[in-house]
Amino acid sequence: MIILGLDPGLGTTGWGVIGAEGNRLSHIANGQVKTDPKLALPERLYRLDKELTDILAQYAPDTVAVEEVFSNTNPQSTLKLGQARGVVLLGAARYGVPVGEYAARAVKKAVVGVGNADKAQIQAMVQRLLPGVKLTGPDAADALAVAITHAHHAQSAKRLG
Template sequence: MRVLGVDPGLTRCGVGVVEGVPGRPCTLIAYYVVHTDPDDDLALRLLHLDRSLTDLVAEHRPDSVAVERVFSQHNVRTVMGTAQASGIAVLAGARAGLPVQTYTPSEVKAAVTGSGQADKAQMTAMVTRLLRLAEPPRPADAADALALAICHVWRGGTRSKLAAAADRVRRGGAR
């Protein structure tokens, strides 16, 4: 399974692509950080982010997209930009006909490090180790996006199978 992970942000949006199957090490395909200028008009920034993510989805042809779920932050301005970027990421995946799954930061941390309370340094170290990289992915936005993709490979497959089974039961196909 190939997964495109997105750590949403309006100024810096991390994107990571990995390939793998549950229970096995993932392979790094690529990672990026999409930048927008905080001085630019909001509409132009969102359009740039949309075009960039749409291009990356077309280039890497993932099977699914994993996006960090926006959580409440103290700075309302920051959370608004993050939420807007998250919506663009979900839209880019949906527009391509891909399943999109969201994960909370603690879900990703638990999947990658074993602790939902891991800090940025622990996350980056584990992503580096799990993907067998010589150097840590920088900046942290890229490492976070790769962690999201790894989390989805390891956990998303199970979620998808459960959802498909529940759908079959609802339609009366399996009991």
């Protein structure tokens, strides 16, 4: 199974593609989609959608896993994050693959073992779980962590079902 993990953000959306065969995970690719803050919001969302469409076409995932929005102290930032997340969910739906959504704490718990892990801990565990991975940045590491979480949940559901 090919899983595309996404960590949505308007400035930077991290993405990571893994292969999952039973308990075995393998790294396929990872990256970051960056948008220029000088551009108007519609143009930034369009560019995010276009790059995500290219990623979906290139890697042909069987499923997509997306990190859920968390509340932020700045309502404007939360709204922009929600808009980027909407573009990501729309792209996955347009591609016709099932989408799993995971809270940030659930991702941290699944990958690191604690729900309050920091970015350095997530990166270290992603590198341990996917030997040889070259991370393009912290958002890509977070996206790979979301994909790993989805793989673990899918494997657990398979055992229970």
